[in-house]
Amino acid sequence: MQKGNISVQTENIFPIIKKFLYSDQEIFLRELVSNAVDATSKLKTLNRKGEFKGDIGEDTIDIMIDKEAKTLTIRDRGIGMTKEEVEKYLNQVALSSAQDFVDKYQEDASIIGHFGLGFYSAFMVADKVEVNTLSWKDGAEPVRWICEGDPSYEIGEGDRDFRGTDIILHVSDDSVQYLEDSEIEGLLNKYARFLPIPIRFGTKTETTYEESDVAVIEGEEKPEPVKVEKEVDNIINNPEPLWKKNPADLTDDDYKDFYRELYPMGQPPMFWIHLNIDFPFNLTGILYFPKVSGGLELQRNKIQLYSNQVYVTDDVKEIVPEFLTLLHGVIDSPDIPLNVSRSYLQADTNVKKITGYITKKVAEKLNSLFKDNREDYEAKWADLGVFVKYGMISEEKFYDRAKKFVLLENTDNRKFTIEEYKERIAENQTDKHDKVIGIYTADEDRQHTLVAGAIERGYDVLKLEHAIDAPFIQSLEQKEGMTFVRVDSATPDQLVQKDEEKELLLNEEEQTTVKDLFTTVVGEKGNVELKPLDTTDAPVQIVRNEFMRRMKEMQQLQGMDTSMFPDMYNVVVNANNPIVKDQILNNEDEAARTENATHLYQLALLSQQLLSGAELKAFVDRSVKMMK
Numbered sequence: 001m002q003k004g005n006i007s008v009q010t011e012n013i014f015p016i017i018k019k020f021l022y023s024d025q026e027i028f029l030r031e032l033v034s035n036a037v038d039a040t041s042k043l044k045t046l047n048r049k050g051e052f053k054g055d056i057g058e059d060t061i062d063i064m065i066d067k068e069a070k071t072l073t074i075r076d077r078g079i080g081m082t083k084e085e086v087e088k089y090l091n092q093v094a095l096s097s098a099q100d101f102v103d104k105y106q107e108d109a110s111i112i113g114h115f116g117l118g119f120y121s122a123f124m125v126a127d128k129v130e131v132n133t134l135s136w137k138d139g140a141e142p143v144r145w146i147c148e149g150d151p152s153y154e155i156g157e158g159d160r161d162f163r164g165t166d167i168i169l170h171v172s173d174d175s176v177q178y179l180e181d182s183e184i185e186g187l188l189n190k191y192a193r194f195l196p197i198p199i200r201f202g203t204k205t206e207t208t209y210e211e212s213d214v215a216v217i218e219g220e221e222k223p224e225p226v227k228v229e230k231e232v233d234n235i236i237n238n239p240e241p242l243w244k245k246n247p248a249d250l251t252d253d254d255y256k257d258f259y260r261e262l263y264p265m266g267q268p269p270m271f272w273i274h275l276n277i278d279f280p281f282n283l284t285g286i287l288y289f290p291k292v293s294g295g296l297e298l299q300r301n302k303i304q305l306y307s308n309q310v311y312v313t314d315d316v317k318e319i320v321p322e323f324l325t326l327l328h329g330v331i332d333s334p335d336i337p338l339n340v341s342r343s344y345l346q347a348d349t350n351v352k353k354i355t356g357y358i359t360k361k362v363a364e365k366l367n368s369l370f371k372d373n374r375e376d377y378e379a380k381w382a383d384l385g386v387f388v389k390y391g392m393i394s395e396e397k398f399y400d401r402a403k404k405f406v407l408l409e410n411t412d413n414r415k416f417t418i419e420e421y422k423e424r425i426a427e428n429q430t431d432k433h434d435k436v437i438g439i440y441t442a443d444e445d446r447q448h449t450l451v452a453g454a455i456e457r458g459y460d461v462l463k464l465e466h467a468i469d470a471p472f473i474q475s476l477e478q479k480e481g482m483t484f485v486r487v488d489s490a491t492p493d494q495l496v497q498k499d500e501e502k503e504l505l506l507n508e509e510e511q512t513t514v515k516d517l518f519t520t521v522v523g524e525k526g527n528v529e530l531k532p533l534d535t536t537d538a539p540v541q542i543v544r545n546e547f548m549r550r551m552k553e554m555q556q557l558q559g560m561d562t563s564m565f566p567d568m569y570n571v572v573v574n575a576n577n578p579i580v581k582d583q584i585l586n587n588e589d590e591a592a593r594t595e596n597a598t599h600l601y602q603l604a605l606l607s608q609q610l611l612s613g614a615e616l617k618a619f620v621d622r623s624v625k626m627m628k
């Protein structure tokens with residue numbers, strides 16, 4: 001064997017590779033397996049071009065563990081290397097890429113996990129790396145290269161008798177987990193699952209049931225099928241993943257099956273988009289729309305990013321707009337720079353274009369679903385709505401596209417686009433300032449009394465019941481010139497403010513008496529207002545200021561302290577309801593007067609499910625007493 005020194009300035013490189021990459025050690029396998037894939041693909045290209053005329057034969061890449069020898073081997077049947085190539089590629093090219101990494105790492109430690117450290121990442125887990133290779137070239141001699149994790153290496157004659165390369169890692173004592181089958185299989189499943197060349201990890205037992213060959217006797221039952229166990233190659237990957245295929249050749253079932261392959265536990269997706277673009281950047285992939293009616297947080301980190309079928313990460317925050325991280329699926333692009341820091345990625349123009357492209361595709365898909373089959377789109381709205389609204393509040397460009405297909409649903413479960421809805425309510429729900437007022441409930445069941453009150457007045461009531469709806473209507477208010485009020489934000493006649501002033505049927509003295517009495521009854525909990533409502537409107541009603549309530553909700557949504565917004569409400573006493581006159585003003589008995597006022601107030605609380613505890617008991621007791 002001939003001896004050599006890799007390079008002088010590499011003194012530091014091995015300790016740095018070992019020490020600093022500790023947290024992301026496992027990428028060594030991705031790097032070495034991708035090199036093996038590259039070497040095999042290159043051979044196929046040479047063959048296609050007619051430069052390599054021999055027989056390619058088996059192209060499978062083997063990953064092998066030898067527990068006794070404490071080695072992990074990556075074997076390919078690719079182009080191999082001549083002695084000159086080993087010296088050039090491993091001692092110079094690979095080393096300079098490792099050197100490059102170390103330099104960049106010292107500037108910005110966040111590049112880890114997004115940098116292909118390449119061949120030298122082997123030294124994260126191995127004390128000694130042996131390369132056994134035979135080039136495809138005519139007359140090439142086998143070569144063996146050994147390096148023990150310091151700048152010196154040996155190169156000499158090898159004993160390999162078939163084309164390709166073995167990378168043999170002598171696994172170090174602190175990395176013995178990489179000698180475990182389960183660990184390696186796990187890593188291969190993560191990084192190599194869709195590589196384009198078959199990856200074999202030993203064998204596995206396959207069980208099938210075959211028809212018994214015992215002759216069937218007439219009149220007797222067919223013999224049971226026979227269980228047959230066979231040792232077969234354990235091929236880790238699907239070398240032709242769906243996203244690489246032509247959408248025209250695929251059926252819905254193909255997409256659903258692939259989804260199950262990616263997320264075996266997931267519910268079936270609602271629909272999907274097949275991405276396929278080659279200019280101005282290269283990108284393929286499939287994005288699935290899951291059902292997102294529940295929380296927003298649970299579903300993230302489901303999009304997997306690949307670069308030429310090599311798994312890179314499932315953290316795609318910088319590549320797809322935030323709201324799209326709710327989607328599932330795969331994006332594959334060799335044009336996304338993976339070997340740079342995240343901040344650089346955000347500024348990268350290709351990445352920006354990719355983000356824009358994906359957003360546009362998603363909007364187009366939704367638009368065509370809406371246009372082509374509105375009924376089906378409406379049926380999916382419960383699962384789609386959160387996603388669309390989230391997109392609208394977080395991406396200006398998406399808002400502009402989505403405002404044509406975002407739906408508003410009313411209490412009759414009818415759904416309208418923004419334009420349709422505005423038209424529907426314009427006549428009845430335009431206020432004195434010419435604003436179109438959307439009336440909504442956040443809880444149809446709880447607010448039933450108020451919803452019914454509004455509907456009785458001829459108003460339409462929307463259901464806006466999800467946490468996302470508060471910021472969503474805020475953006476509709478800013479951009480569509482509408483105003484939204486919740487059913488409990490005013491008495492029904494004041495939800496849409498008109499100019500007509502009603503006459504108050506009580507004189508000033510009577511007004512003061514009623515107001516004072518209710519102020520005493522309500523105490524600190526609310527402000528009492530006296531209003532001339534319809535004689536048939538409830539005698540007492542509870543309302544909450546829309547603006548204050550929403551401020552509080554938004555702050556809660558952001559996890560902020562909301563103690564400075566007390567849970568105050570207004571108690572509106574309908575001065576024109578005859579009960580107020582008959583049971584309070586005209587009642588001689590002072591105790592009965594207070595009791596009646598309390599009862600009316602508690603009735604109002606009860607109708608909004610705000611009555612509980614001792615107050616509720618007192619109310620029930622009093623009601624029973626009244627019946628006697």
Ligand SMILES: Nc1ncnc2c1ncn2[C@@H]1O[C@H](COP(=O)(O)OP(=O)(O)OP(=O)(O)O)[C@@H](O)[C@H]1O
Binds near residue numbers: 078080081119165
């Ligand atoms: N299994 C292999 N068969 C043939 N050549 C190989 C093999 N592994 C590595 N090489 C050669 O060594 C070179 C350096 O490999 P290394 O992995 O360090 O960098 P790279 O693959 O060029 O880039 P990257 O940093 O993205 O991995 C390769 O470009 C290739 O020419």
